Amino acid sequence: xKENRNNIFVWLTxxxxxxxxxxxxxxGIVVLILHIPAGLLFGARFDGxxxxxxxxxxxxxxxxxxxxxxxxxxxxxxxxxxxxxxxPARFIDIAGATALARLPLLLSVIPxxxxxxxxxxxxxxxxxxxxxxxxxxxxxxxxxxxxxxFFIVLFNAFKINSNLKxxxxxxxxxxxxxxxxxxxxxxxxxxxxxxV
Amino acid sequence: xxxxxxxxxxxxxxxxxGLAVQSLVCPDCETTVAGLYDLPVLLFLSDEELTxxxxxxxxxxxxxxxxxxxxxxxxxxxxxLNDLIEKxxxxxxxxx
Numbered sequence: 001x002k003e004n005r006n007n008i009f010v011w012l013t014x015x016x017x018x019x020x021x022x023x024x025x026x027x028g029i030v031v032l033i034l035h036i037p038a039g040l041l042f043g044a045r046f047d048g049x050x051x052x053x054x055x056x057x058x059x060x061x062x063x064x065x066x067x068x069x070x071x072x073x074x075x076x077x078x079x080x081x082x083x084x085x086x087x088p089a090r091f092i093d094i095a096g097a098t099a100l101a102r103l104p105l106l107l108s109v110i111p112x113x114x115x116x117x118x119x120x121x122x123x124x125x126x127x128x129x130x131x132x133x134x135x136x137x138x139x140x141x142x143x144x145x146x147x148x149x150f151f152i153v154l155f156n157a158f159k160i161n162s163n164l165k166x167x168x169x170x171x172x173x174x175x176x177x178x179x180x181x182x183x184x185x186x187x188x189x190x191x192x193x194x195x196v
Numbered sequence: 197x198x199x200x201x202x203x204x205x206x207x208x209x210x211x212x213x214g215l216a217v218q219s220l221v222c223p224d225c226e227t228t229v230a231g232l233y234d235l236p237v238l239l240f241l242s243d244e245e246l247t248x249x250x251x252x253x254x255x256x257x258x259x260x261x262x263x264x265x266x267x268x269x270x271x272x273x274x275x276x277l278n279d280l281i282e283k284x285x286x287x288x289x290x291x292x
Contacts (some may be wrong), residue, residue, distance in 0.1 A: 005267060010239040019271030085266070093271050 012149075016154040025118055028099025032067055037105055039063030042113040047188050049074045049180035050150070052105050054112045062192060074098045077180035078158050081172045082160050083136045087162040097157035104153060108146035115139020207242050214240065214290070237287050245280055252277070 003009070009016055017025065035046060043056035046066040075091070075098040082089035117136045119125045127137055158164075158173045199289040208215055217233040238246065263273045 015273050018267065018269055019242060020263065020271050024269070090270070093269070160269070160271050160275065163271070163278055183289055 008021040012161065015100060015150050015153075016093070016157055018162045019100075020093050020096070021090075022092065022096075024100060025098030026096075028096040028102075030072055031103050031106060032099050035067040036060070036063055038106055038109050039066070042109040044109040044112060046070050046102075046105070047185070049077075049184040050098055050105070050154075052108055052112060054116050059185070061195065065191055065195075066188055069191065070101065072101055073184035073187065074154075074176075074180040077183065078161065082158075082162040082164075085162065085172055086166055090160045091143050092163060094157070097161055098154070101150065101153040101157045104129070104146050104150035108143050108150070111139055111142040111146065115142065126131045134182060155175075158192050162186070204235075204239060206235055234291065238286060240287050241280075241283070245262060245283075246286070248280065 001002050005018060026101050038044060039046065039058050040060065040063060042061070043054055043058050045053050045058055045059055045062060046053075047053065047062075047070075047175065049070050051070070057091060075095045077096045078098060079091050109131075115135055115138060117125055117132060117139075118129060119132075121129060125136070154177070158176060159169060162169070162172060206215055207213070215230075215235065217235060219228050219230045220233075221228050238249070251262055251265070255265065258272070259270060259273045259277065263270045266273065
């Protein structure tokens with residue numbers, strides 16, 4: 001049970017082993033707040049529970065709405081699924097874990113920004129050649145690594161807070177992510193269309 | 197002089213069933229009591245699990261206090277306890 005606290009791999013993939021409650025929630029809120037300057041600086045939108053897109057034209061209202069809805073939809077969805085399976089989960093732990101789990105997604109804005117192709121349409125992207133093409137492939141691979149890292153941390157966030165195992169764990173995680181993504185996409189569109 | 201203390205075997209090395217006690221000896225007068233006695237369920241737990249139970253009792257059952265002492269999160273401690281309860285239930289069920 002007792003992992004070595006100096007084990008970097010555990011900290012990077014499952015910090016929830018060591019942190020929970022208010023400490024985890026505080027760290028998670030810091031990560032959420034960092035989404036706002038990162039979104040504005042790199043022109044990134046987090047317009048879905050598991051989404052990050054570089055769109056350059058991003059407003060403070062958009063990125064703030066995105067991140068609040070993306071986080072809350074994931075936290076509430078995971079909590080609801082955990083309760084559905086009668087898991088003894090606490091909302092404070094799930095809220096903190098889902099917030100901190102967004103760190104890899106937040107960091108993915110850097111390669112997303114650096115490797116964004118000089119092409120606006122699918123036809124232009126498919127027509128890329130030479131160095132631009134290789135940069136696109138390299139960028140995609142790096143971003144994919146960040147996305148995989150994000151899903152590993154997110155999975156551990158659900159696993160440790162639900163204590164589900166086997167098929168129930170896999171079903172619960174997929175269900176939680178799907179519900180969160182659908183709810184967040186609908187809510188972000190609804191809220192922003194009502195304000196803007 | 198170092199006396200090597202052997203760990204009490206609880207599983208049969210041949211068929212992996214739970215062992216029972218057949219005789220007890222008084223180390224002072226060497227009187228032997230023979231019979232067939234079940235081992236307590238707790239003896240079937242690992243050293244780590246017994247240490248956890250020891251810590252749990254010492255902390256008056258406070259998982260928050262245990263998580264602070266052990267440097268682990270509350271959900272980690274709670275999950276370990278839940279798994280332990282499940283294992284104890286299973287061991288009890290096997291003996292019935």
